[in-house]
Structures are given as structure tokens and as C-alpha cells.
Amino acid sequence: MNTLRMLAVCSTLLIPLAGCQTSPFGENSAFADDSDTLNDRESVNFHASDRPVAQGLAYFDAGHFGKAQSAFKRATEVTPGDGIAWLGLAASYDRLRRFDAADVAYRQAAKYVGSRPEYYNNVGYSYLLRGNLREARRFFLKAYELDPANPVTANNLTLLRSSIDAVQRG
Template structure:
């Protein structure tokens, strides 16, 4: 008798677990026959994806394109987004630092260079970028020491050689 009472109670509890819908799963995507508030069909319209779902490498690629186009503010925003998506991406931190240098936000670039050094170490690219940052600030001694570190690590790098030449022309311009 006790077993029958437990089975009956279990049957009553489980019957309450049934759903009343037809099993249709709803999404935020419009159905084929849906129309907009203006009476237009949704056919051909694309929904906007959530920015937080972008991969960091996509954000970095977009940021590099903006940097090449000299849109340094946009590049910085995209590199910042990449650092939020992947905080251990040293390339994203380097890009954020370089973009911040170009818009003269040296407080941000200093922070980004510290993070980049922690992740990528003292690479020729790192020392070259830090040297260029100091060059933009007018700190020529600091720029020279970083350019020389980059040159020691990669003596055949044309970018480092060009920056050393740029530094020497900056010194000549100051002497005038």
C-alpha cells in the first residue's frame, strides 16, 4: 500500500512537468512571413551580431586595417576590444600602444607597453615601438637606447635602421 501511494504521488508530480507549447523553439531571428513595423519583409535584412562574440583575431585584423589607413582612434578602439576579448594577446597590446602613441595618449601607451612586455618580452619590435614612442614625446635619449636594443637583437631589420636614421635627423633638427 505504501508503494502504491509513493507511485501515485510521483505520477502526480511528473505530470506537472509537461509543457503546453508545441515544441517550437523561438529565436531572435525573424520568421519567413514576418514583417517590419513599416510593413517591409525581413528578406535580405541581416541582423546585427553582438560585438562581444567577435574573436580577438578578427578585431586585431580590423584594427590593423584602420591603423594602415591612419585612423588611429578607430584602431585604438579595436585593439582595446581585442585586449578585452583576449587579455593575453601581446600583439593586441602592442597595437593598442602604437595607436595610443599616434593620438598622443602616452598614459595609455605606457600601460599597453607594460602589458605587452609581460606577454611578448623584449623583442626587436617591442624595443622599436617603445623607441618610436619616446621619439614622439621628444625624449631622444630614451628613444636612442630602445632603438639600439632593437638593433642589437635584429641588425638587419630595415624598420629599426630607418628609425635610427629618423632619430639622427631629429637630433640635427634640434641643433639648428
């Protein structure tokens, strides 16, 4: 009888305790380190151009296109393979109406991000700024094919339609 009573008490205490630990001890222990945390995280990529790209984006969003161009240029010099930096540099040149330099930057960006809708959308916008509506439409449609739900591309297609209507009325 004592054995049965002892077994009942132990099982009553162990059942609630079994639910307390739902993950390995190493994750939540203050004294142990999970073996996975000791491994080198080679898959995490830190680029030297991250800071200038962040600065460039902030300047661009604030409408300071000259400063954005400088920051993105610095980023491309630090990490020539950073497609986002090249895309930002090209967009900055577009806003400064330096289309010759924008074309060079877009060619570089195409090597790294040329198959993304952002690339096609930006190139299309560049042509829209230049007044080349046919080329703008071609690139906007490529961006739209890749990402039909992208609101920026949809907005640019609307801008293009407005530009075409303005040309036809004028």
C-alpha cells in the first residue's frame, strides 16, 4: 500500500513538471551554452557597404539626392558587387538628371539585381523622367510581370498613363 501511495504521489508531482521544459536545456539555461552558439555563423553576411547604403537611403528618402549619390558612390567603391548600392546610385543620378551616369550605374546594377522587379521599375522610371514613354512602359511591364502586386510598379504604370494622356491632349 505504501508503494502504491508513493507511486501516486511521485506521478502527481512529475506530470506537471514534465510540461515545464519544452525546449533543450541549453537554450534557456543561464549556465550552459548550446553547442550551436559556438559554431561560426558563416552564412551571416556583413558588407562593408551597409552603412553607406543606409545613409544613402536615408538621404534619398529625405530628398537630398546629392548626398544620397555621394553615399551610394562610396558604397559602390567599398563593395563593387553590391547591387543595391548600384541601384541607389543610379536612382540618385536620375533625380539629379544625370542620365548618362545613371545609365552606367544601371548597367552595373543589372549584373547583380537585373532580374528583380525593383531593377526594372527603376529603369522604367528613369526613362519616364527622360520622356521616353515607350521604353518606360517596356520596363514597367517587365517589373509588373515579375511582381503584379507591387504597388510602386502599379503607381508608375498609372503615372505613365497620365503622361501619355497629357501628351495626347497637348
